[in-house]
Amino acid sequence: MATTNKMRLHWSPRSPFVRKVMIAAHELGLADQIETTRTRVATNQVHKGLLSDNPLGKIPTLILTDGTILYDSVVICEYLDSIAAKPKLFPPSGPARFKALRRHALGTGYLDMLLTWRNEASRTAPNPGMIEGSELKHAATIKALEAEALSLAQDDFGIGHIAIACALSYLDFRFDALQWRDGNPELSAWHAAAVARPSFMATTVVDD
Numbered sequence: 371m372a373t374t375n376k377m378r379l380h381w382s383p384r385s386p387f388v389r390k391v392m393i394a395a396h397e398l399g400l401a402d403q404i405e406t407t408r409t410r411v412a413t414n415q416v417h418k419g420l421l422s423d424n425p426l427g428k429i430p431t432l433i434l435t436d437g438t439i440l441y442d443s444v445v446i447c448e449y450l451d452s453i454a455a456k457p458k459l460f461p462p463s464g465p466a467r468f469k470a471l472r473r474h475a476l477g478t479g480y481l482d483m484l485l486t487w488r489n490e491a492s493r494t495a496p497n498p499g500m501i502e503g504s505e506l507k508h509a510a511t512i513k514a515l516e517a518e519a520l521s522l523a524q525d526d527f528g529i530g531h532i533a534i535a536c537a538l539s540y541l542d543f544r545f546d547a548l549q550w551r552d553g554n555p556e557l558s559a560w561h562a563a564a565v566a567r568p569s570f571m572a573t574t575v576v577d578d
Contacts, residue, residue: 375435376403376404376405376435377403377404377405377432377433377434377435378404378405378406378407378432378433379391379392379404379405379406379407379430379431379432379433379446380407380409380420380423380424380429380430380431380432381406381407381408381409381429381430382408382409382410382411382429383575383576383578384543384575384576384577384578385429385430386481386536386537386539386540386543386575387429387430387443387478387481387536388429388430388443389536389539389573389575390443390447390478390532390533390536391430391432391443391446391447391450392404392569392572392573393532393536393569393570393573394446394447394450394451394459394529394532394569395450396568396569396572396573397458397459397527397532397567397569398450398451398454398456398457398458398459399454399455400450400453400454401572404432409429409431411427411428411429413489423439423441424439424441426441428441428442430443430446432446432449443478444474444478444529447459447460447529447532448460448529451529458526458527458528459528459529459532460528460529461528466525469525469530470528470529470530471529471530472530473518473522473528473529473530473531473533473534474529474530474532474533476511476514476515476530476533476534477530477532477533477534477535477536477537478533478537480507480511480534480537481533481536481537481540483504483507483508483511484504484508484537484540484541484544484545486500486504487500487501487504487508488544488545490504508548512550512554512557515534515538515554515557516553516554516556516557519554519556519557519559519560520556520560522534522560523556523559523560523563527564527567531564535561535564535565535570538550538557538561539561539565539570539575540575543575543577
């Protein structure tokens with residue numbers, strides 16, 4: 371693959387995982403070094419052109435300037451953090467790193483669950499057990515995040531914050547009827563502050 375001046379990202383304006391990468395790029399001052407390529411993928415729609423770059427057919431997928439290919443949002447985010455002038459999204463070691471990684475796992479796992487829930491709910495005959503399980507996991511996750519909201523507000527903004535805020539924003543995008551803010555004032559306030567950051571303002575989700 372030929373060397374180019376910019377990294378190239380397989381991208382969609384409605385993917386919360388792509389948004390996570392772009393928020394990281396903006397936070398790190400690297401957004402202008404990434405060229406985005408609109409790539410449409412879905413559970414029932416394989417983008418054949420993407421398979422040569424990512425055999426899993428998933429986005430985000432990042433092609434570096436030397437042709438090296440990276441995929442999975444957290445891998446891409448950590449790479450961007452490693453090349454930034456002032457890495458700051460991934461604490462280097464110790465308890466702070468594992469707290470950030472745990473938060474990232476919670477936010478990303480929550481997103482995975484929400485996507486599965488939405489796909490199941492769209493079926494002609496949804497599985498009642500899967501729907502009930504998703505509802506229970508959603509309620510438990512929001513409860514856990516409300517309990518942690520003050521700590522989130524106090525800690526340095528990092529990869530865990532990005533993942534959690536993207537998940538809550540996806541709730542607004544696809545599950546507005548759940549009204550997750552009701553009874554969760556601390557989490558609601560934290561999320562409002564997070565999405566007011568320039569990195570979030572520059573990466574608004576669009577259903578296109």
